[in-house]
Amino acid sequence: MRAFPRLLLVSSLTLSAVAAWAGPQVPVLTLGAQAVSTGYELDGVVEAVRQATVSAQATGRVSSLLVKVGDKVRAGQVLATIDDRDTQSGVARSQAQVAQAEAELANAQAHVQRTRDLRQQGFVSQAALDVAESQFKAAQAGRAGAGAGAQQARLAQSFTQVTAPFDGYVLETLAQAGDLAVPGKPVATVYAPQPLRVVVQVPASMGAQARSAKRIELQVGDAWVQPAAQQGVTAADPVSQTLTWKMDVPVQAAAQMMPGQQARVRFVGGTAQRMVVPQAAVLRRGELTGVYVAGDKGFVLKAVRLGAQHGDTVEVLAGLKAGDAVAVNAIQAGLTGAQPTK
Known part of the structure; x- marks a missing residue:
């Protein structure tokens, strides 16, 4: 009679241990086609328009x-x-040339004036007056040349x-x-801090989708705004095979950005029916990408091929079919004894 309580105690411990070893209960999601945007997002770089x-x-x-x-x-x-020691010497040299040219001009001017007076009195010939006038014109040209040289020297000094x-x-x-x-x-x-623009490189294979997008949006903080203006280059870069798109950032949004900063760009298209799974449902191990699908004896890992991301979800292009029950948390589903629950 005294052994019965011990047996009951041992049975209770055994049941508790079994319960403790039971695997986690993991919620599942039944796959089906959902309406998703056909647009996509790319990373761009903020640039100053005036740089x-x-x-x-x-x-x-x-x-x-x-x-x-x-x-x-x-x-x-x-x-x-x-x-600027060399240019300073050039300025000083040009100033000396100007002073010399001005002195020669003053001398030639005085000489031609005296020659004119003497010609009127008949003391010199017309030829002498012509020579004096020619010397005066040459002195004027020399002064102009010296002035131009001085201006050039000052310009070189400013450089x-x-x-x-x-x-x-x-x-x-x-x-x-x-x-x-x-x-x-x-x-x-x-x-200049204003205006700014976002430059994004769009793969040439996606150029048609970019041009047909209903609208383009820029991510500023936690909000999405439309650019003030946009421009797409029609010719692809022969090396990177990308098309350059430039989008002007609205003034109010530009106050929250700076050149060199990364910016998210969203090309918003129409909608299409796609199978999507949560990002947390995807298991990535090296080259393997898969999800856990509920079966008769727990979860089975299946390899999948993924497509575009849509926020917290991602498209499944191959590996699954409509009606499959996918674990919403791949980490928990991979634990020993994990069981699906709805």
Whole structure:
């Protein structure tokens, strides 16, 4: 009689252990065709519409770089200076040539005036007056040439200062103090914060779908907005086989973006009937992509081929049929003893 409670206790422990070893109950979803959008989403890059890479226009060493990335600049502000000792010498030389030409012009003017007076009094010949007038005209031409040379020297001197073309911000610096500057070598990149655009590369195979899309939307934060304007290039890049689409960002939305930022672009098309499963139902292990389908003895892993994504769901192109009961959570369905439940 005393052994009966022990037997009951052992049976209770055994039943508890069996219950503890029971697999998880995993909800399933019965597949069927659903209406999904035929559009698709791509990643684009935010660019500034007004962006310029300023370059050196003179040869010499970069004396100083006066800005850094992120600095706000004004139109005409000096961004960098180039060693200008050579151009300073050119300015001084041209100024001396101007002074010499002015002195020669003053002398020629006085001489021609005296020659005219003497000609009126009959003391010199007409030939002497012609020579004096020719010398005066030559002196005038020499003064004009010296003035042009001085202007050119001052222009060359101005090229030793690299300035901002418009109001904006420094996106990138491409030179440092001590670097050798030559005409055409980039020094810095400046951009205006407004307006902005999103540039996306659309695969050439999807170009027809992009052109036939009902509308195009840009993701700004958690919201989707339509671009202020859009433009698609009809010719494909021969290397990447993509089409470039440019979309202007609305002013209010552009305040939340910056150049270089990634932006999601959605081409919204019509609707079509497709079989879709939740993203959590898909198991990806290396090259294997599959889902767990409910059977008589639990779950069976089946390989599938997936299509376009639609938010938290993804299209199933092959491997399943309508009516299959798919586990909504592939991780739980893969556990030992997992059982389907509706």
